[in-house]
Amino acid sequence: MAEYRTHSYDVLVIGAGGSGLSAAIEASAGGAKVGLLTKSLLGKAHTVMAEGGVAAAMGNVDERDNWRVHFSDTMRGGQYMNNWRMAELHAKEAPDRVRELEAWGAVFDRTKDGRILQRNFGGHRYPRLAHVGDRTGLEMIRTLQDHGIHQDIEVHMETTVLTLLLDDGRVVGAFGYDRERGRFLLFTARAVVLATGGIGRAYRITSNSWEYTGDGQALAYHAGAALIDMEFVQFHPTGMVWPPSVQGILVTEGVRGEGGILKNKEGRRFMFDDIPENYRNQTADNEEEGWRYTQGDRNARRPPELLTRDHVARCIVREVKAGRGSPHKGVFLDIAWIKERLPNSAEHIKRKLPSMYHQFKQLADIDITKEPMEVGPTTHYMMGGVKVDAETEMSTVPGLFAAGECAAGLHGANRLGGNSLSDLLVFGKRAGRHAAEFAKSHGAGRVDERQVEAAARQALLPFEHAAASGGESPYQIQHELQEMMQHNVGIVRVEHEMEVALHEIEYLKQRAAKVGVYGNREFNNGWHTALDLPNLLTVSEAIARAALERKESRGGHFRDDYPDKNPEYGSFNIMVRQGPGGEMQISRVPIPEMPAELKQVIEEMK
Numbered sequence: 001m002a003e004y005r006t007h008s009y010d011v012l013v014i015g016a017g018g019s020g021l022s023a024a025i026e027a028s029a030g031g032a033k034v035g036l037l038t039k040s041l042l043g044k045a046h047t048v049m050a051e052g053g054v055a056a057a058m059g060n061v062d063e064r065d066n067w068r069v070h071f072s073d074t075m076r077g078g079q080y081m082n083n084w085r086m087a088e089l090h091a092k093e094a095p096d097r098v099r100e101l102e103a104w105g106a107v108f109d110r111t112k113d114g115r116i117l118q119r120n121f122g123g124h125r126y127p128r129l130a131h132v133g134d135r136t137g138l139e140m141i142r143t144l145q146d147h148g149i150h151q152d153i154e155v156h157m158e159t160t161v162l163t164l165l166l167d168d169g170r171v172v173g174a175f176g177y178d179r180e181r182g183r184f185l186l187f188t189a190r191a192v193v194l195a196t197g198g199i200g201r202a203y204r205i206t207s208n209s210w211e212y213t214g215d216g217q218a219l220a221y222h223a224g225a226a227l228i229d230m231e232f233v234q235f236h237p238t239g240m241v242w243p244p245s246v247q248g249i250l251v252t253e254g255v256r257g258e259g260g261i262l263k264n265k266e267g268r269r270f271m272f273d274d275i276p277e278n279y280r281n282q283t284a285d286n287e288e289e290g291w292r293y294t295q296g297d298r299n300a301r302r303p304p305e306l307l308t309r310d311h312v313a314r315c316i317v318r319e320v321k322a323g324r325g326s327p328h329k330g331v332f333l334d335i336a337w338i339k340e341r342l343p344n345s346a347e348h349i350k351r352k353l354p355s356m357y358h359q360f361k362q363l364a365d366i367d368i369t370k371e372p373m374e375v376g377p378t379t380h381y382m383m384g385g386v387k388v389d390a391e392t393e394m395s396t397v398p399g400l401f402a403a404g405e406c407a408a409g410l411h412g413a414n415r416l417g418g419n420s421l422s423d424l425l426v427f428g429k430r431a432g433r434h435a436a437e438f439a440k441s442h443g444a445g446r447v448d449e450r451q452v453e454a455a456a457r458q459a460l461l462p463f464e465h466a467a468a469s470g471g472e473s474p475y476q477i478q479h480e481l482q483e484m485m486q487h488n489v490g491i492v493r494v495e496h497e498m499e500v501a502l503h504e505i506e507y508l509k510q511r512a513a514k515v516g517v518y519g520n521r522e523f524n525n526g527w528h529t530a531l532d533l534p535n536l537l538t539v540s541e542a543i544a545r546a547a548l549e550r551k552e553s554r555g556g557h558f559r560d561d562y563p564d565k566n567p568e569y570g571s572f573n574i575m576v577r578q579g580p581g582g583e584m585q586i587s588r589v590p591i592p593e594m595p596a597e598l599k600q601v602i603e604e605m606k
């Protein structure tokens with residue numbers, strides 16, 4: 001019999017980033033007893049890394065902005081694969097959520113007349129990102145945490161959930177362990193909110209932290225929930241490419257929002273070479289106009305560097321493939337050039353982009369006020385994830401909710417920068433509210449001891465393998481998976497490489513089932529990695545299968561063998577589910593017809 005401690009809650013929130021904290025605060029405000037779990041320390045969740053800002057159509061800098069423009073920008077950015085109801089709720093509710101954050105103490109940058117300042121970002125028609133320099137995520141986490149600790153929420157730090165517990169198809173809790181001592185923990189709950197973030201660690205080059213192993217998506221999948229849009233992985237165009245030890249670390253889009261330009265080794269601003277038809281009338285056709293836009297000229301159109309991320313990333317890949325890249329297989333991102341336009345440019349850059357200045361100075365010995373940066377695409381964000389109901393954020397499994405990056409729907413085929421932080425606030429709050437309501441209206445479920453025993457046995461297998469035969473290192477498998485996904489299911493995809501990927505994943509699964517770890521259960525990183533592996537493999541398989549199924553190129557998903565958009569594929573999302581025999585099943589779910597009034601909004605904003 002496994003030994004474990006038990007904690008009981010009305011609502012269990014798994015993940016303490018922006019979405020988890022928002023959900024926990026709201027559930028607690030709704031009268032629920034709330035438990036909040038995080039793999040890392042409180043305040044260290046991935047949200048803390050967010051830089052550029054939170055998108056909300058407050059119209060503080062340009063009064064022409066409103067929810068209708070934000071809605072249509074989000075839909076266009078997502079190539080109309082978005083759940084339109086989520087996009088509508090998001091655009092309508094984001095301003096109130098930002099003001100709520102301000103009321104709770106967030107100190108945003110200000111306009112001259114004291115309102116929340118908003119900056120330009122890719123795909124947003126007007127300056128829309130409320131920000132705190134380039135450290136917006138830190139301020140968001142700090143504020144939510146300061147507010148949250150007064151809400152009677154019980155926090156379990158350095159705690160990893162290994163499995164969700166089910167009672168007759170309904171989620172009734174979770175089983176996991178504390179990372180510090182390795183002790184097992186059982187959490188019973190009437191409702192569970194997944195807020196576990198993304199999947200970036202399935203790839204070698206990523207901006208994501210160690211926490212991003214796709215746990216929430218995998219937990220939901222194994223509990224029987226549907227995932228959608230798993231083929232839509234966002235490769236952010238600007239990650240660091242040099243030195244190798246920092247490859248993938250994000251260079252915020254805020255650099256381009258502040259006037260940074262992309263150049264190839266010939267010094268050419270190559271983004272002017274390829275402006276997609278559906279953005280042509282919103283995009284500057286000369287450098288002068290682009291600069292004026294970044295300086296707030298309301299009559300100027302945005303520079304092509306601020307086109308959507310999927311497009312910019314592919315243009316960079318094209319330059320590198322054509323031999324026009326920078327020395328380390330990237331391109332140049334230059335903000336230093338603004339000295340030609342602004343007298344105090346060095347001070348301006350340091351004030352607007354303090355983290356970027358320090359990041360390059362300390363990690364690459366580059367002074368971005370004087371020299372260009374070298375940048376290239378990095379795995380950044382997962383548009384796909386747990387399929388949820390737009391109003392309540394409940395998944396297809398009763399009692400299981402999901403919000404933030406681990407949920408899907410809002411962003412469609414491509415997320416606009418800044419729309420994640422607002423997603424966390426809008427849908428985190430909604431998930432918390434509806435989870436609390438679900439908990440109130442449903443009695444406690446029954447926890448099946450056999451599920452707990454099986455999970456505990458499974459978790460300890462790596463020690464048994466090491467004792468019996470040594471077993472393979474989990475790090476080796478993690479490394480091979482990341483290399484393989486980078487190469488075979490990366491930014492440019494093709495059928496035969498994805499077939500190889502599926503074959504490799506099968507092989508890696510077999511090896512992962514036999515990994516061995518030495519030592520004891522106290523803060524044993526090898527053991528943690530061994531327990532992350534099944535999640536990484538599950539999400540990798542889901543990405544590869546969905547990407548194979550989508551025989552077209554759209555948003556974050558680019559197929560070299562089907563380089564064009566196919567209108568037929570624009571009418572459905574791809575759904576991934578576990579079949580009765582444990583196999584992964586793929587199906588197509590039609591996108592519901594958009595109501596006439598929303599269609600009209602899109603038409604008006606064209």
Ligand SMILES: Cc1cc2nc3c(=O)[nH]c(=O)nc-3n(C[C@H](O)[C@H](O)[C@H](O)COP(=O)(O)OP(=O)(O)OC[C@H]3O[C@@H](n4cnc5c(N)ncnc54)[C@H](O)[C@@H]3O)c2cc1C
Pocket residue numbers: 014015016017018019020037038039040045046047048049050051052053054055136137159160161162195196197198207208209211215216250380381403404405406417418419420421422424
């Ligand atoms: C460098 C960088 C900059 C970014 N900048 C911006 C920006 O400017 N604007 C914007 O909108 N978006 C930005 N993003 C994206 C945005 O930060 C993320 O999408 C968002 O923060 C995700 O929040 P979340 O609440 O979903 O998850 P997270 O903040 O990642 O939190 C996940 C939580 O789940 C926990 N967890 C995971 N698995 C388990 C498990 N098995 N058991 C228990 N706990 C678990 C983790 O420990 C963590 O507490 C940026 C991303 C990066 C990487």
